[in-house]
Amino acid sequence: MQDYFLSLAAHIETQLAANETSTTWLSAESSDFVRFNHSAIRQPGHVLQLILNLQLIQGQTHAAMSFNLSGEMDMDLPTINAAIDDLRAQLSDLPADPHLMIATELNSSVQILPSSLPPVASMLEQILAAAKDVDMVGLLTTGTQYRGFANSHGQRNWYESSNVNFDWSLFHSTDKAVKSNYAGFHWDEAVFLKKFADAREKLALLARPPVTVAAGNYRAYLSPTALNELIMMLNWGGLSEKSLRTRHSCLRRLQSGEASMHAMVDICEDSRAGLEPGFQAQGFIKPDVIPLIQAGKLSGSMISPRSAKEFGLIANGAPDDESAKSLVMRAGTLANADILKELGTGIYISNLWYLNFSDRATCRITGMTRFASFWVENGEIIAPLNVMRFDDSLFRILGENLLALSQETEVIMDDRSYGERHTGGAVLPGALLKKMRFVL
Numbered sequence: 538m539q540d541y542f543l544s545l546a547a548h549i550e551t552q553l554a555a556n557e558t559s560t561t562w563l564s565a566e567s568s569d570f571v572r573f574n575h576s577a578i579r580q581p582g583h584v585l586q587l588i589l590n591l592q593l594i595q596g597q598t599h600a601a602m603s604f605n606l607s608g609e610m611d612m613d614l615p616t617i618n619a620a621i622d623d624l625r626a627q628l629s630d631l632p633a634d635p636h637l638m639i640a641t642e643l644n645s646s647v648q649i650l651p652s653s654l655p656p657v658a659s660m661l662e663q664i665l666a667a668a669k670d671v672d673m674v675g676l677l678t679t680g681t682q683y684r685g686f687a688n689s690h691g692q693r694n695w696y697e698s699s700n701v702n703f704d705w706s707l708f709h710s711t712d713k714a715v716k717s718n719y720a721g722f723h724w725d726e727a728v729f730l731k732k733f734a735d736a737r738e739k740l741a742l743l744a745r746p747p748v749t750v751a752a753g754n755y756r757a758y759l760s761p762t763a764l765n766e767l768i769m770m771l772n773w774g775g776l777s778e779k780s781l782r783t784r785h786s787c788l789r790r791l792q793s794g795e796a797s798m799h800a801m802v803d804i805c806e807d808s809r810a811g812l813e814p815g816f817q818a819q820g821f822i823k824p825d826v827i828p829l830i831q832a833g834k835l836s837g838s839m840i841s842p843r844s845a846k847e848f849g850l851i852a853n854g855a856p857d858d859e860s861a862k863s864l865v866m867r868a869g870t871l872a873n874a875d876i877l878k879e880l881g882t883g884i885y886i887s888n889l890w891y892l893n894f895s896d897r898a899t900c901r902i903t904g905m906t907r908f909a910s911f912w913v914e915n916g917e918i919i920a921p922l923n924v925m926r927f928d929d930s931l932f933r934i935l936g937e938n939l940l941a942l943s944q945e946t947e948v949i950m951d952d953r954s955y956g957e958r959h960t961g962g963a964v965l966p967g968a969l970l971k972k973m974r975f976v977l
Contacts (some may be wrong), residue, residue, distance in 0.1 A: 538565060538683050539647075541608060546687030548614060552621050553689055557940070559621075560637065561687045562590040562618050562818045566958050568680035569657050573705065573910025576668040578661065584680075588957060590818065593624035597633035597940075599626045623716070626704050626854045638842035638852065640820035648809045650740055652699040652722040654679060660701070663726055667733040668705075671740065675705025684814045694822075694923055696814035698722065698960070702950045706908070707736050709743040713921065716888050716908040718762065718935065720950040722811065738910045739887070748920045750914050754972040755779070756883030761947035761965045768804075768864060768891040768963060771931060774830055777859035778838040782848060787900045789932075797940040798833035798898075803867035805829055806839065808854075812950065812962040813862035816854065823854030829861065862961035864903045869966055878916040878943065879969055884925075885918065886912040893927050903928040903976075931975040943967040949963045 550561055553853040565587040572580040585844040587608055601712040603621050606613045654660075657679060666679065679701040702720040709715075717736040719729050759767070771787065780786035805825040808815040815823045819842050828836045839855035850943050856862065871879060884906075892904035906925050911918045930936075943966040950962040 539685070539697070541610065542612060542683075542687070542695070543693065545606075545613070546693065547712075549554075549617060549621070549687075550689050552618060554591075556595055557625075558594045558666060558689045560592040560639070560689075560818075561685075561819060562592075563591070563683065564588045564957060565678060565685075565686035567679060567968065568682075568876075570954070571657070571677040573664070573673055573675045573677070575666070576665070576671060576673040578665075586957065590616070591624065593618050593621060593628065594637070594639065595628050597635065597637050598628050598631050599634060599637055600631060601674040612852060620719075636843045636846045638819070638841075638846040640688065640692065641690055643690060643692045644820070644822045645691075645928050646815075646822070647695045647809075647902070648815055649695070649697040650699070650722055652864050654699055654701055654722075655829065660703075660724055663729065664703070664705075667730060669709075671737065673705055674708065676952075678704075678952065678954065678958065680958075684816075684959055684960065685886075686816055686818065686820050688820050690962065692820050694814070694816040694820065696816070698811060700950065701740070702887050702952050704855045704952055705736075705942055707740045709740055713743045713747075714908050715739040715743065716762075718949070719865060720952075721948050726847040739911075742911065742918055743909065743921050745920045747923045747924045749823070750884075750912060750925070750975075752925075752976050754974050756880060757970045757973040758880045758883070758885050759889075759968045759970065760887050761943070762884045762949065763858065763889045764866075764968050765876050765949045765963055766892055766904065766967050767902060767931060767934065768866070768965065770892055770894070771900070772860050772864065774840050774859075775900075776861055777847070778840040778844045778855075779859060781838055782844075785897075787894065787897045788835055790899065790932070791830075793901040798830065798932065798935045799937070800832045801867075801869060801939065802833045802926050803828075803831055804867055806861040807863055807964075809864040810863045810865055810964055812948075812964075813960045817856050819850045821854045827853055827861075864963040864965075866946075866963070866965045867942075868944055868946050869930040871941040871943045871967070873943060873945050876967065876969070877913060877918065878941065880913050881916060882914045884922060884973070884975075885913050887911075889927075896930075902929040902930065902931060914954055925975045927973055927977045934970060934973065935968070938971045939968060941969040943969075
């Protein structure tokens with residue numbers, strides 16, 4: 538695939554006029570998808586696709602087009618030539634773009650991540666054996682993702698990652714289920730079986746009569762998956778340089794110093810995690826680490842080329858939406874074996890959903906508990922908890938009310954596959970809270 542892309546890039550350069558430059562972005566995958574229902578394989582499939590985004594530039598005027606390719610050079614070159622002709626015809630009708638910024642320094646790179654994935658058949662065998670005698674629904678996604686960048690200045694960047702993402706739920710009855718996930722660049726049968734066994738244990742607890750507690754403030758533990766839902770809200774424009782400068786960011790009070798988080802909160806964009814390419818679609822390179830929140834204070838932002846041009850800054854490899862794609866939060870000291878004991882009496886939250894801002898200016902978020910949240914007393918799970926709505930500020934959740942972060946972190950990969958498999962994700966611990974505000 539890499540050789541094919543390099544040949545495409547070389548051909549595109551030969552088609553340019555003297556006053557033209559180009560950028561080329563390849564997004565490709567060779568993926569297996571297997572859907573399960575009632576612990577049986579219902580829909581296996583394989584996807585091989587290549588999507589090329591081609592941008593033609595004359596001065597500050599540019600036009601771009603995305604289209605699918607076959608992977609066969611003889612078939613694809615005429616398609617590319619026609620696309621260049623179409624883009625060239627558009628340029629004369631387009632205005633200059635004052636915020637267009639092109640990478641002109643040559644920063645070529647090759648990033649092929651090591652992985653050790655067994656054959657898909659082997660993973661399926663282990664999954665079906667583990668799911669025997671339970672009602673499981675899920676989706677196994679595995680395979681290789683490719684990203685490539687090239688420009689007519691001679692820069693070439695390549696990213697290749699083979700990974701697996703298995704998302705499943707074990708159902709008890711009606712709306713009672715345990716949702717789990719196992720993702721990464723390696724498939725470890727022992728680790729997978731332990732996660733599945735943990736899900737089985739929680740499934741057994743769902744058989745107990747559920748309890749309802751009154752609205753109020755409760756001690757709580759957020760699993761890494763639940764914490765991820767909150768962090769992704771923070772990442773919804775909160776870390777964007779443009780949003781911070783226009784005061785649309787939910788972290789603007791953190792920026793001004795009016796609010797802070799706990800000193801143990803360290804969050805960065807870490808391209809070394811391998812969840813996302815170390816370069817973006819315009820060819821700008823990401824530093825290995827971009828500190829975003831350090832010791833509870835805002836220390837950086839995601840700066841796209843357009844914001845860099847507009848505000849006179851240096852781009853740091855952020856995409857157009859200026860979101861972090863490989864978020865890593867520093868782990869704490871709370872051992873997994875001690876989570877229930879340290880929680881004492883309160884709410885164990887496995888999953889959250891339906892999140893939205895109730896007050897963006899104060900970073901206040903509302904949402905619902907979901908899937909296997911439990912009421913805990915004296916360090917022991919008593920019963921499943923009926924659905925509750927929370928409404929609280931992330932400045933409190935990760936600030937004055939944060940007691941501890943777990944020692945163990947979890948890799949949470951972006952599982953979206955609309956149009957194509959997405960790259961990106963987060964590496965997060967769990968969080969023990971002194972209190973969390975529930976409103977119903």
